[in-house]
Amino acid sequence: MTIIHNRSLDDIAETGPTLGGNAVTRAFSGGSIGRLIGMLALIAILGFLTIYPLAMLLYGSLHSTPPGLAGEFNLNGYRAIMTTQNFLVLINTVGISLAKTVPSLTIAVFLAWIIARTDTPFRGTLEVLITLPFFIPPILTAMAWGMLGNPQVGVINLVWRSISGSPDPLVNVYSYGGVVWHMCQYSIPFLFLFTVDAFRAMDPSLEESSRMCGASRWTTFRKITLLLMLPVLTSSFMLSFIRGIESFESPLFFGLPAGIKVITTDIYESINHRATPDYQYATSLSFAIMGLMFLLVIWQWALLRGKSFQTVTGKGFRPNVMELGPWRWVTFGFCVLFFIITVVLPVGQLLLGSFFRFFGFYTYEMLTLEHYRAVFSNSEFWRAVRNTMMLGLLGATATMALGAVVAYVSVRTRWRGRSLIDGMAWLPWMMPGMVLGVGFLWAFAMLPGPIPIYGTVWALLLAYLALGTPVAVRVMTGAYHQLSYDLEECSRVHGASWFQTMWRIMVALAWPAFAVGWVLTFFGIMRELSASILLYSVGSETLAVVLLKLWANGNAEQVSVIGLMMMLLVILFRWVQLRFIKARISKL
Amino acid sequence: MASVTLENVTRMYGAVTAVDQVNLRVKSGEFVTLLGPSGCGKTTTLRMVAGLEKNTGGRISIGDNVVSDADKGYFVPSERRRLGMVFQSYAIWPHMTVFDNVAYPLRIRRRTDKEIQDRVMNALRLVEMEQYAERPSPALSGGQQQRVAIARALVFEPEVLLLDEPLSNLDARLRTQMGDEFRQLQQRLKITTLYVTHDQSEAMALSDRVVVMHGGKILQVGAPEDIYRRPESRQVAAFFGTPNLLQAKVRNCRPNGGQYYKLDVEGRGWSGECHAAIEIPAGADVTVMVRPENLQIGEAGAANGGLSWAGEISQAIFRGPHRSVMVKTADQTLHIETPSLADVGIGRAVTVAAPSDAAWAVRS
Ligand SMILES: Nc1ncnc2c1ncn2[C@@H]1O[C@H](COP(=O)(O)OP(=O)(O)OP(=O)(O)O)[C@@H](O)[C@H]1O
Numbered sequence: 001m002t003i004i005h006n007r008s009l010d011d012i013a014e015t016g017p018t019l020g021g022n023a024v025t026r027a028f029s030g031g032s033i034g035r036l037i038g039m040l041a042l043i044a045i046l047g048f049l050t051i052y053p054l055a056m057l058l059y060g061s062l063h064s065t066p067p068g069l070a071g072e073f074n075l076n077g078y079r080a081i082m083t084t085q086n087f088l089v090l091i092n093t094v095g096i097s098l099a100k101t102v103p104s105l106t107i108a109v110f111l112a113w114i115i116a117r118t119d120t121p122f123r124g125t126l127e128v129l130i131t132l133p134f135f136i137p138p139i140l141t142a143m144a145w146g147m148l149g150n151p152q153v154g155v156i157n158l159v160w161r162s163i164s165g166s167p168d169p170l171v172n173v174y175s176y177g178g179v180v181w182h183m184c185q186y187s188i189p190f191l192f193l194f195t196v197d198a199f200r201a202m203d204p205s206l207e208e209s210s211r212m213c214g215a216s217r218w219t220t221f222r223k224i225t226l227l228l229m230l231p232v233l234t235s236s237f238m239l240s241f242i243r244g245i246e247s248f249e250s251p252l253f254f255g256l257p258a259g260i261k262v263i264t265t266d267i268y269e270s271i272n273h274r275a276t277p278d279y280q281y282a283t284s285l286s287f288a289i290m291g292l293m294f295l296l297v298i299w300q301w302a303l304l305r306g307k308s309f310q311t312v313t314g315k316g317f318r319p320n321v322m323e324l325g326p327w328r329w330v331t332f333g334f335c336v337l338f339f340i341i342t343v344v345l346p347v348g349q350l351l352l353g354s355f356f357r358f359f360g361f362y363t364y365e366m367l368t369l370e371h372y373r374a375v376f377s378n379s380e381f382w383r384a385v386r387n388t389m390m391l392g393l394l395g396a397t398a399t400m401a402l403g404a405v406v407a408y409v410s411v412r413t414r415w416r417g418r419s420l421i422d423g424m425a426w427l428p429w430m431m432p433g434m435v436l437g438v439g440f441l442w443a444f445a446m447l448p449g450p451i452p453i454y455g456t457v458w459a460l461l462l463a464y465l466a467l468g469t470p471v472a473v474r475v476m477t478g479a480y481h482q483l484s485y486d487l488e489e490c491s492r493v494h495g496a497s498w499f500q501t502m503w504r505i506m507v508a509l510a511w512p513a514f515a516v517g518w519v520l521t522f523f524g525i526m527r528e529l530s531a532s533i534l535l536y537s538v539g540s541e542t543l544a545v546v547l548l549k550l551w552a553n554g555n556a557e558q559v560s561v562i563g564l565m566m567m568l569l570v571i572l573f574r575w576v577q578l579r580f581i582k583a584r585i586s587k588l
Numbered sequence: 589m590a591s592v593t594l595e596n597v598t599r600m601y602g603a604v605t606a607v608d609q610v611n612l613r614v615k616s617g618e619f620v621t622l623l624g625p626s627g628c629g630k631t632t633t634l635r636m637v638a639g640l641e642k643n644t645g646g647r648i649s650i651g652d653n654v655v656s657d658a659d660k661g662y663f664v665p666s667e668r669r670r671l672g673m674v675f676q677s678y679a680i681w682p683h684m685t686v687f688d689n690v691a692y693p694l695r696i697r698r699r700t701d702k703e704i705q706d707r708v709m710n711a712l713r714l715v716e717m718e719q720y721a722e723r724p725s726p727a728l729s730g731g732q733q734q735r736v737a738i739a740r741a742l743v744f745e746p747e748v749l750l751l752d753e754p755l756s757n758l759d760a761r762l763r764t765q766m767g768d769e770f771r772q773l774q775q776r777l778k779i780t781t782l783y784v785t786h787d788q789s790e791a792m793a794l795s796d797r798v799v800v801m802h803g804g805k806i807l808q809v810g811a812p813e814d815i816y817r818r819p820e821s822r823q824v825a826a827f828f829g830t831p832n833l834l835q836a837k838v839r840n841c842r843p844n845g846g847q848y849y850k851l852d853v854e855g856r857g858w859s860g861e862c863h864a865a866i867e868i869p870a871g872a873d874v875t876v877m878v879r880p881e882n883l884q885i886g887e888a889g890a891a892n893g894g895l896s897w898a899g900e901i902s903q904a905i906f907r908g909p910h911r912s913v914m915v916k917t918a919d920q921t922l923h924i925e926t927p928s929l930a931d932v933g934i935g936r937a938v939t940v941a942a943p944s945d946a947a948w949a950v951r952s
């Protein structure tokens with residue numbers, strides 16, 4: 001068996017005698033025609049999802065008029081984005097993302113250390129609570145914080161004024177600080193999920209031997225723990241930084257009202273908030289931001305090349321939990337405080353907002369259920385619920401199915417063209433939702449007449465599919481890497497055909513990862529706003545879009561009601577996931 | 589160098605007692621091995637000496653200094669105990685070179701660059717690794733990692749060296765070689781050493797004294813030869829190799845003129861002389877231990893002093909250096925190791941004999 005150790009099954013099927021099966025399975029397993037058709041279909045699908053919108057984006061940035069109109073090719077779009085004002089926007093974007101990544105990473109590492117390495121009580125529960133904000137759509141917390149930290153009528157400022165008697169507000173979320181603050185709430189749990197298992201998996205004797213050498217706890221932490229974690233920390237830092245640049249909700253809610261612009265909101269504004277949408281400007285800017293992302297991704301690669309320390313040894317391994325003594329209640333309190341700030345406060349605000357006639361006026365006479373009535377009798381709301389659920393279920397399933405196939409082809413076969421497929425599936429990784437939205441806007445408009453996708457829910461579905469594919473592929477790649485070839489080969493040797501093997505062995509073993517990926521994708525779709533806001537039209541609104549529209553109309557009370565409904569959905573799905581799917585998200 | 593003293597040292601994990609009232613004194617410069625089956629508390633004991641685990645009861649001293657006293661709530665953290673330790677996984681830091689790994693304890697103690705350079709190179713020379721100093725440490729084989737771990741543990745001249753199964757990741761040949769080299773090094777430096785292993789032959793070959801543990805308790809402490817030839821209990825006897833253990837009754841007991849007692853014992857269908865550590869009254873039940881390599885096969889009917897059994901050869905297995913022979917007797921099947929040159933015929937009637945000083949009785 002050692003000879004065929006790292007070859008895939010299909011090489012064997014090709015060269016050796018075919019094991020069992022009839023002509024059809026042979027055609028799919030080793031036959032070149034079946035394989036060719038399959039590969040072409042994959043390339044076509046991925047091409048439509050990634051290359052096509054990208055090409056249209058390029059076309060749009062060089063074309064003077066909106067899609068479908070006669071115009072000429074020029075560089076006006078690129079000329080228009082080369083302004084000092086846009087330079088400021090770029091500085092803002094990078095600066096804000098840096099400003100949120102550094103404190104987020106610090107706090108996330110601290111939390112991960114508490115959960116993985118100390119005897120803080122109720123760590124299991126705390127871990128679930130700490131990671132919850134990752135699953136809450138940022139638009140919900142953005143709106144809640146908009147109400148909490150509003151300088152005039154926000155609860156925090158109302159309380160502050162009545163305590164201190166001062167006429168000035170304590171906080172104003174419509175500021176740089178507000179944008180960063182809101183981004184952190186999502187970044188911290190995200191980074192936590194990324195780093196906590198690195199802490200858990202580290203061989204404790206690496207630290208213990210440092211203590212035996214005479215180094216104190218603190219020195220050991222600095223010289224050994226942190227340095228060993230450096231590769232993980234660098235990659236999480238880069239990821240979080242990139243996410244910060246892509247971020248849309250925080251600058252939209254807290255930046256725009258204060259005149260703080262970043263690239264994503266600038267694209268959004270140039271399409272949605274101008275008398276005539278400036279598509280050429282938007283597409284050129286989209287292309288520019290993609291260039292920036294590309295540089296960042298290259299930089300990340302360069303930083304991380306060859307720098308992963310395999311520190312798990314297994315032998316003589318014992319869990320190393322630091323006994324904190326009375327301090328463990330301090331760390332416990334810190335985790336609880338984090339949960340209160342990121343979940344309890346915003347959800348409490350939504351609850352509060354939903355029961356009073358006007359938000360900001362919390363007196364007994366103002367109590368009402370009218371917002372619930374209004375929302376539940378609103379057909380637009382129900383349509384959005386249907387759309388979101390349909391898009392979530394269908395989108396997550398389709399994305400994961402595509403991801404599973406792409407990952408299988410690129411990891412477990414030696415088919416020609418598999419790196420092309422892998423590369424194509426990875427492309428959307430560099431495209432913020434906003435950019436992909438613009439690309440699809442053009443892509444759908446340029447489709448020949450009889451294919452009316454634009455303006456339907458299918459437009460959204462395709463965009464979600466493209467946005468979700470990189471993560472889906474990553475999740476499934478991780479899962480396949482952990483399954484040894486022996487499992488597959490053993491099944492073939494014992495007489496199962498390629499299809500039977502796929503179904504009984506691969507699917508059976510990889511489904512936990514599939515399920516975890518599915519839930520991730522589902523949450524991703526539920527919180528997606530930046531592509532949806534460009535691609536929706538009347539009839540195909542999602543919950544996030546309805547929320548934004550209501551908010552823009554100043555209807556914070558109904559926003560609270562819908563927000564609460566979404567929160568319930570999040571908690572329900574998260575509960576189901578924790579209860580029934582044992583695989584860990586961060587393991588993938 | 590310093591001694592290590594454990595007085596009534598206990599470690600509980602919740603309701604589980606991992607180490608139970610252990611008393612042990614490791615003399616200065618001595619090599620003591622903790623030996624026992626998996627889960628018997630060897631690692632826990634070692635880690636309590638290291639200060640990586642707190643003892644829940646008892647007192648630990650290194651040299652004249654108490655380092656941990658559970659009753660007084662006194663505890664010196666690991667970094668201030670001046671110990672060297674080699675971990676089972678070696679714990680070589682992958683983000684440092686070999687040199688940096690070994691230099692770490694000195695850098696922590698803020699020694700001058702000159703001194704660091706000299707002492708690290710000395711330590712590396714001791715383990716014959718000086719030509720690897722600038723290697724990144726992930727690029728080392730298991731045996732080389734082990735040498736680096738030893739160099740790191742020795743570089744700042746610790747009071748005591750602690751080792752947790754340092755050879756268990758190596759292949760059989762390298763294990764013997766590294767073990768012998770390490771023993772030589774230890775004797776040259778005269779460094780007090782506490783060593784954990786579950787490999788009996790390793791324990792016997794390396795140590796001045798062996799501590800046999802079971803279920804968190806110490807069963808016996810003694811020189812390797814004592815433990816092997818004169819176990820104090822049936823458990824210790826059974827722990828080494830595959831001895832023949834026979835039930836018997838004492839007929840007579842008298843001092844043998846030396847330190848031990850001579851017994852006349854009688855089993856089912858056999859009788860003879862053996863030795864014991866303590867006086868055992870006539871009529872008491874004992875277990876007689878005879879090691880397979882001390883039994884001889886002779887012609888049927890032949891008998892001398894000591895013990896003998898009449899039986900018939902039921903099985904013979906060629907093992908290279910020796911031959912394992914099973915002889916069925918009236919009492920039980922005996923396991924005998926004979927030189928592999930000797931020919932045996934299955935089914936042949938024989939007499940199995942052992943000299944009286946190769947048979948050892950313990951109370952059962
Ligand atoms: N953190 C812990 N929590 C609970 N029980 C523990 C813990 N660490 C060890 N134990 C228990 O204490 C006992 C002794 O463990 P220890 O690791 O000292 O055994 P050992 O003799 O070193 O075994 P091995 O030869 O397998 O390494 C075992 O029964 C083990 O299950």
Ligand SMILES: [Mg+2]
Binds near residue numbers: 630631632
């Ligand atoms: Mg152990």
